[in-house]
Structures are given as C-alpha cells and as structure tokens.
Amino acid sequence: MIINNTFKSRSQLDRKFAQRIAKQLTTAISDKGYASIAFSGGSTPKGLFNELSNKNIDWSNVTITLVDDRWVDTASKDSNDRLLRENLLQNYAAKATFFSLKQAENLSEQYLANITEQASRFTPLDVVILGMGEDGHTASIFPCSAQVHQGLDELADPALIKVVPTTAPYERVTFNYAAIIQASHLYLHVVGQSKQDVISQALADDDATAMPIRAFLQNKDKTCNIFWAE
Numbered sequence: 001m002i003i004n005n006t007f008k009s010r011s012q013l014d015r016k017f018a019q020r021i022a023k024q025l026t027t028a029i030s031d032k033g034y035a036s037i038a039f040s041g042g043s044t045p046k047g048l049f050n051e052l053s054n055k056n057i058d059w060s061n062v063t064i065t066l067v068d069d070r071w072v073d074t075a076s077k078d079s080n081d082r083l084l085r086e087n088l089l090q091n092y093a094a095k096a097t098f099f100s101l102k103q104a105e106n107l108s109e110q111y112l113a114n115i116t117e118q119a120s121r122f123t124p125l126d127v128v129i130l131g132m133g134e135d136g137h138t139a140s141i142f143p144c145s146a147q148v149h150q151g152l153d154e155l156a157d158p159a160l161i162k163v164v165p166t167t168a169p170y171e172r173v174t175f176n177y178a179a180i181i182q183a184s185h186l187y188l189h190v191v192g193q194s195k196q197d198v199i200s201q202a203l204a205d206d207d208a209t210a211m212p213i214r215a216f217l218q219n220k221d222k223t224c225n226i227f228w229a230e
C-alpha cells in the first residue's frame with residue numbers, strides 16, 4: 001500500500017525528507033546501536049543527499065549503501081557510487097560507513113555471493129529509498145531485462161544480483177525484491193508530472209514484470225511512502 005507525501009517544491013521535499021530520514025536513523029541507532037540505509041542513484045536524489053549530509057546525527061553508527069549501481073568505474077560520471085561520495089558522504093555524513101556495490105573488476109557469481117554475505121551484516125535495512133524510471137523500473141529491476149523474474153522473486157533469499165537491461169546502459173548490481181521489501185521504512189522518491197503519470201499507470205494494473213515498481217506499491221503487507229514534488 002502507499003502513502004502519498006506531496007510537496008510544493010523539490011527543495012521543500014528534500015528538506016522534509018532529510019529531517020524524516022535523520023530521525024529514523026537516529027531511532028534505529030538508539031534501538032539497536034546502528035542503522036543502515038540504501039539510496040538509489042539517478043538525477044532525483046542529489047538535493048536530498050546535500051540536505052542529509054548536513055544533518056548532525058551519529059553517522060559513525062550508520063552504514064550507507066546503494067540500492068543498485070551501474071557496473072562502471074567508480075570514477076565514471078554514470079557511477080552511483082561516485083554520485084553518493086560526492087554529494088552525500090560529505091560534511092557530517094562523511095563519518096558514515098559506505099558499502100560500495102562496485103568492489104571488484106569482474107561481476108562474477110562469486111563476487112555477488114561475497115557482497116551478499118557482507119551485506120547480511122547490516123541488513124535488513126532500516127531505510128530504503130527507491131527511484132523509478134519512466135518504464136516503471138525501480139532499483140535496477142528492469143522490465144526489459146531477462147532477470148526481471150529473478151529480481152522480483154518473492155521466494156528468493158535477500159541478495160545482490162546482476163541485471164543486464166536492454167533499454168539502459170551498463171550491467172547492473174541491484175538488491176533484489178526480497179532484500180528491498182524487508183526494509184523497516186520504504187520510500188519512493190520521484191519528481192515531475194511525468195513520474196506521477198507513471199505511478200498512476202503502475203497502480204492501474206498488477207503485472208509487476210511489466211512495471212517492477214508495482215511489486216512495491218501494491219504489496220499489501222508493506223507501506224511505501226511516496227515523496228513527490230512537481
């Protein structure tokens with residue numbers, strides 16, 4: 001199910017969202033001594049990263065990771081790893097532990113098994129922030145990919161998997177549905193009317209392989225908070 005949170009501007013959304021996330025991370029740290037959060041990449045979250053980086057919370061007990069990344073050098077302009085390092089892991093948030101999804105040259109099954117095992121130390125995640133493409137992909141679970149069923153498999157173990165989209169560049173590493181849906185707090189962060197239209201389309205049918213975001217918006221046992229501004 002969904003809860004819509006609509007804001008007058010993207011800057012107001014980023015400010016309010018950063019306040020909410022900072023509070024949820026602080027609560028998690030006081031409850032269990034640490035917190036973990038996964039962000040999506042793309043162009044939407046940059047303002048949120050800058051707001052969050054200036055929040056004076058106990059970042060030394062927070063593990064930050066990505067929901068997904070492109071399999072490119074972390075110096076590439078298309079790397080979500082680089083996007084996070086340059087915009088979030090700054091200021092107060094520089095003290096956080098960053099778990100990169102790009103820790104090797106080869107994207108092998110052994111590599112995926114290794115980082116899945118390493119990620120199990122800080123998962124289930126306290127907070128997951130999803131983005132969404134115009135095709136209804138989320139994380140790097142793309143409807144056009146041969147891995148869409150694997151990515152959406154509700155019976156799978158939580159894991160990091162490889163996805164090869166056919167309508168977007170690069171091989172990807174992504175948390176699968178089983179990992180993302182375990183988050184204590186699940187969000188979808190989107191801006192602009194076109195993304196609002198994609199959400200309406202996603203809610204109008206239930207075939208998640210056609211629009212993977214449906215698996216998260218239409219899960220009866222999980223609330224997905226949509227944060228949207230024009």
Ligand SMILES: O=C(O)[C@H](O)[C@@H](O)[C@H](O)[C@H](O)COP(=O)(O)O
Pocket residue numbers: 040041042043044045067068069070080130131132133137138139140
């Ligand atoms: O690596 C990625 O591209 C993201 O994780 C992806 O899922 C992104 O969130 C959407 O494609 C939206 O991207 P925009 O924010 O650029 O619209």
